[in-house]
Amino acid sequence: MEERKFEQLLLSVQKPGRYSGGEDGSIIKDKENKIRFAMCFPDTYEIGMSHLGVKILYSLLNSREDVWCERVYAPWIDFEEVMIKNNIPLFALESRDELKKFDIIGFSILYEMCFTNILNILKLSNIPLLSKERTSLSPLVVAGGPCTCNSEPMADFIDLFMIGEGEEVINELIDLYKESKKSNLSKEEFLIKAAKIEGIYVPSLYEAEYNENGTVKRYIPKNGAPKTVKKRIIKNMDESYYPKKFVVPYTEIVHDRAVEEIFRGCIRGCRFCQAGFIYRPVREKSIDTVLEQSKALCESTGYEEMSLLSLSTSDYSNIECMLEKLLEYTDKNQISLSLPSLRIDNFSKELVEKVSTVRKTGLTFAPEAGTQRLRNVINKNINEEEIFKACKTAFGQGYLNVKLYFMLGLPFETDEDIIGIAKLGEEILNLYYKNENRPKGKSPSITISVSCFIPKPFTPFQFHPQNTEAELIRKQELLVKSVKSKKINVKWHDSSTSFLEAIFAKGDRRLGKVILNAFNHGAKMDSWGECFNKEIWLNAFKEENINPDFYAYREIDYNEVLPWDVIDIGVKKEFLISENEKAKQALTTKNCKEKCSDCGALCYKSGICLNKRTKSNT
Amino acid sequence: MVEITDIRIIYKKLGKMKFVSHLDMNRFFTRMLRKTKLPIWYTEGFNKRVYVNFALPLSLGYESLYEVMDFRITQNTELSVIEEKLKEVLPESIVLIKAVYPKMKSKEIASAVYNIKFYDVNLTESIKKLLEQEQLLTLKKTKKGIKEIDLKPNILKYEVNKENGNTVLMLKLPAGNTLNINPSLITDIILKECADGSNNDICYSVTRTVLLNEKDEVFI
Structure with a gap:
């Protein structure tokens, strides 16, 4: 299409900067003799451009001379209509070439509700949706990201999954692809070879058998594919690739700032949290690496804001020392530093003071549950005293807004626990008024944000059913009724997408036809309230004769074969079972720094697992 | 006492930059100016920010051969040095014509x-x-x-x-x-x-x- 016609069309839609490309830091290469990789994020530009994983892999792939990696995002509804009307296939932002011209199309899958967007990206590119309908080696459709730790629901559509961290395995995949392309291997021949790379899961090389009761009987590997696929990790974070430059967008995105990842994994082991298990073991970057990478990024991008990224910032070993050095640089250079994911128990006064030298916004904590008993059940090792201490500190520093995150529908939850959330909120509010130095004439506000618990694979709570929607709504209403003060504001998530998330998180490959059916009936952008249509999904289950309740509301037996048993994340199933047993008795487990609980992640021989600690005998 | 000097730059806004709105241009130039490491003046107050001021907004979708933007510096710097530093960081679709001391008011x-x-x-x-x-x-x-x-x-x-x-x-x-x-x-x-x-x-x-x-x- 002529450039001027294309530009005219762009000007007819919202935020054309999403589709124009040409941002500072975007990489243009000569197409000749390159493996062309389309890095697709199956959601809007604003969300996809904020995601660190894609930024790392984009820079990493482009650091290779033999690869040109470009970015692709899901177009918003208005531009999609324009594209269809004018026969414009979906294109990559850098070259504006359609996806069909690419060797490899890679998807980053972060959440279940983007599955239909993956199909839509393929459809808008006129590429067959089903893996078996794409017979040639290119374009090869691959995927990675946390959601692929259970890849089965997308098994019909994706040729291969990269399980775990991608920095190393993606290079090995490209090398094999390049060689296979040169020697004219068929797609089948290539996939059989790819399955031999550690961390690569090729679903078509596994045959699924089911029991009469609908559960999985077994997966039979074919053509020499491994029985289980072991998650890949980066063993040494200081030696691992990290971008020196980001693509800096012109238009506003969700997280528009420099991001420095300080460690991977989490020492805590909260029993509902998938990230807490699948990213084990904890591996930190050294202070020097953090400083060096932060400076390089700020200077190359011009960003005036930087954020440290990890699952729990304040668990970084030497956080005080690191912040002191980092703030010296950021203060001097007018960069505001934000520290997300702070924990209440090690939230010191010094830490608050350090953050507040830069910018004083609200504070956010996640007690997750309203009573100590339930907090012990979920292994959120914080107590009321610590919560109060942290809030007192915050109020003493002049903070007015406190936001608290909770979950409803946790295993072993009673109504008392829900009323406990309201009580906790009120006690925190009282703390504010007891503070004699509180600013006069200002009103505090406490926000209680509740989400619905979704049992996730590779967590001790994977065996539990989700609460029914009716039950979740009853609990939400109970919470709202229990909150008496007008200064406490309760916010909650819609429970209908949570239901679908529960199904697909623990789903098997039979769900592929449900996803396809829903997509064919118009499901897309399902994580967007204005687009999500629950009826389409319920109808898809009905038409495909699949009972959604089987996936969401069934209690799973310890002996059951699970769709994600084909993946080995290092943490052993026996450990998850023992953690669930401890949850029943409201017993907590020490964190990785205090004591090794023998979860199985030691098999990677890296990070915190190599530190000297007492080893648990249980 | 810091001496603050007004600097005016004249530039062309071409190509893909036409999709960058007036508001986004503000953020864009903030970052570009920071990248130059010139002694840029920040606004005083609670949240300090780079001071930039555009003479006349340009609608989304238009190109321009004559855009005017002002900022301030805190140390005496040759205009030619400012031009050079800016040229190093600006993308090809923003073409710097010159840096001047403002003669007229917007x-x-x-x-x-x-x-x-x-x-x-x-x-x-x-x-x-x-x-x-x-x-x-x-x-x-x-x-x-x-x-x-x-x-x-x-x-x-x-x-x-x-x-x-x-x-x-x-x-x-x-x-x-x-x-x-x-x-x-x-x-x-x-x-x-x-x-x-x-x-x-x-x-x-x-x-x-x-x-x-x-x-x-x-x-x-």
Whole structure:
């Protein structure tokens, strides 16, 4: 299409900067003799451009001379209509070439509700949706990201999954692809070879058998594919690739700032949290690496804001020392530093003071549950005293807004626990008024944000059913009724997408036809309230004769074969079972720094697992 | 006591930068100025930010050969050094013309000249005819609501020419704080009146070429 016609069309839609490309830091290469990789994020530009994983892999792939990696995002509804009307296939932002011209199309899958967007990206590119309908080696459709730790629901559509961290395995995949392309291997021949790379899961090389009761009987590997696929990790974070430059967008995105990842994994082991298990073991970057990478990024991008990224910032070993050095640089250079994911128990006064030298916004904590008993059940090792201490500190520093995150529908939850959330909120509010130095004439506000618990694979709570929607709504209403003060504001998530998330998180490959059916009936952008249509999904289950309740509301037996048993994340199933047993008795487990609980992640021989600690005998 | 100096830069905004809105330009230049490591002046106050000020906003989708932006520096720096540092960081679609010390105030801007290229040679005669009319009535959104205005007296100057198979319309329109006429008001009429309703198929592009003061001197 002529450039001027294309530009005219762009000007007819919202935020054309999403589709124009040409941002500072975007990489243009000569197409000749390159493996062309389309890095697709199956959601809007604003969300996809904020995601660190894609930024790392984009820079990493482009650091290779033999690869040109470009970015692709899901177009918003208005531009999609324009594209269809004018026969414009979906294109990559850098070259504006359609996806069909690419060797490899890679998807980053972060959440279940983007599955239909993956199909839509393929459809808008006129590429067959089903893996078996794409017979040639290119374009090869691959995927990675946390959601692929259970890849089965997308098994019909994706040729291969990269399980775990991608920095190393993606290079090995490209090398094999390049060689296979040169020697004219068929797609089948290539996939059989790819399955031999550690961390690569090729679903078509596994045959699924089911029991009469609908559960999985077994997966039979074919053509020499491994029985289980072991998650890949980066063993040494200081030696691992990290971008020196980001693509800096012109238009506003969700997280528009420099991001420095300080460690991977989490020492805590909260029993509902998938990230807490699948990213084990904890591996930190050294202070020097953090400083060096932060400076390089700020200077190359011009960003005036930087954020440290990890699952729990304040668990970084030497956080005080690191912040002191980092703030010296950021203060001097007018960069505001934000520290997300702070924990209440090690939230010191010094830490608050350090953050507040830069910018004083609200504070956010996640007690997750309203009573100590339930907090012990979920292994959120914080107590009321610590919560109060942290809030007192915050109020003493002049903070007015406190936001608290909770979950409803946790295993072993009673109504008392829900009323406990309201009580906790009120006690925190009282703390504010007891503070004699509180600013006069200002009103505090406490926000209680509740989400619905979704049992996730590779967590001790994977065996539990989700609460029914009716039950979740009853609990939400109970919470709202229990909150008496007008200064406490309760916010909650819609429970209908949570239901679908529960199904697909623990789903098997039979769900592929449900996803396809829903997509064919118009499901897309399902994580967007204005687009999500629950009826389409319920109808898809009905038409495909699949009972959604089987996936969401069934209690799973310890002996059951699970769709994600084909993946080995290092943490052993026996450990998850023992953690669930401890949850029943409201017993907590020490964190990785205090004591090794023998979860199985030691098999990677890296990070915190190599530190000297007492080893648990249980 | 820090000595603060106003710096004005004149630049072209071309190509893909036309999709960057006025508000986004603010953030863009903030980052570019930070990247230069020049002694940039930040606003005082709670949240310090880089001070940047644009002489006249440019609509989304327009290119420009003459954009004007001011910022401040805290240490005496040669204009040539400022130019050099900026050129190092700016993308190719922002072309720096020069850095100067401001001579005029942005409220002195009185008019702007636009070049509108229609990729259709057959429009030449009909546009001429249209602009020869005594009145050109259209609806304009103002702060007080929508009102009908006559564009004809506001077209300070115009020229219609054929150029390489295209129709090029030059328009000089009032610009600035008191009265600002966006050329889209006129292109809308042209597409409606001159293109037999098939206006979707006619492509056009708008380029602002210069900003002028009351005396028709180039704004600087």
